[in-house]
Amino acid sequence: MSIDSFILEIENRKKNEIEVLDKELEDKKVAIESKKSSTVKELQERYANEAKIRFERETARIIEGGKLDAKKILFDAININLDSTFGVIKQELSDYTKNSGYKKVLQKMVEASKKKLDEEIIIHCRKEDNSILNELDATVGSSIHTLGGIVAENKIGTKELDLTFEELLRTHEDEIKNTILEKIL
Numbered sequence: 522m523s524i525d526s527f528i529l530e531i532e533n534r535k536k537n538e539i540e541v542l543d544k545e546l547e548d549k550k551v552a553i554e555s556k557k558s559s560t561v562k563e564l565q566e567r568y569a570n571e572a573k574i575r576f577e578r579e580t581a582r583i584i585e586g587g588k589l590d591a592k593k594i595l596f597d598a599i600n601i602n603l604d605s606t607f608g609v610i611k612q613e614l615s616d617y618t619k620n621s622g623y624k625k626v627l628q629k630m631v632e633a634s635k636k637k638l639d640e641e642i643i644i645h646c647r648k649e650d651n652s653i654l655n656e657l658d659a660t661v662g663s664s665i666h667t668l669g670g671i672v673a674e675n676k677i678g679t680k681e682l683d684l685t686f687e688e689l690l691r692t693h694e695d696e697i698k699n700t701i702l703e704k705i706l
Contacts, residue, residue: 599705606701607690611668614686618669624653627671630684631659634673638680645672 617623627650634642643662644654647669654661654671665672670685690697 599702602705603698603701607697610690610697611686614668614690618647618649623669626669627653628657630671631657631673634671634682634684637682638673638675640675640680642673642675645674646670 627646631642631644631654634644642660644659645662645665646654647667648664650669650671651661651664662674665685668686670687670689672681672683672685674681
């Protein structure tokens with residue numbers, strides 16, 4: 522073998538090895554590019570999903586906050602309406618005391634108090650109602666500040682029954698509110 526053929530063989534080998542290395546390099550480039558593309562795609566999908574989840578959470582939080590604010594506004598409006606309605610009821614009760622039917626209501630209150638307390642009773646009422654209660658043969662005690670109605674107590678003062686309009690409104694407040702709310706809503 523001659524030197525020229527030996528050099529040619531070395532050059533051919535070198536050329537073949539370079540081609541093999543170039544092929545390996547190209548394969549590695551393709552593999553890295555493919556891996557890079559899939560990694561980028563995975564990251565984009567993951568961050569897109571995270572962004573979507575955050576968006577949905579934030580949207581739900583904002584919507585729920587809005588609903589809560591709306592309920593608060595509605596609740597405040599209903600309470601204002603109820604307060605106003607109770608003001609009207611108190612005015613109607615005050616006007617009712619000037620009605621002839623009020624005397625019958627006082628009579629029923631006195632009779633109920635006598636049954637409930639099972640004793641002789643002393644009736645506390647508005648000054649304006651003293652004459653009505655005297656007509657009913659009731660023992661009238663001190664005057665009280667009330668819209669109407671009575672406070673009855675036994676002679677020794679150990680039992681008391683409050684039948685004033687304010688107390689009746691207070692004790693039946695939930696029923697009254699429910700009735701009003703049913704009519705409002």
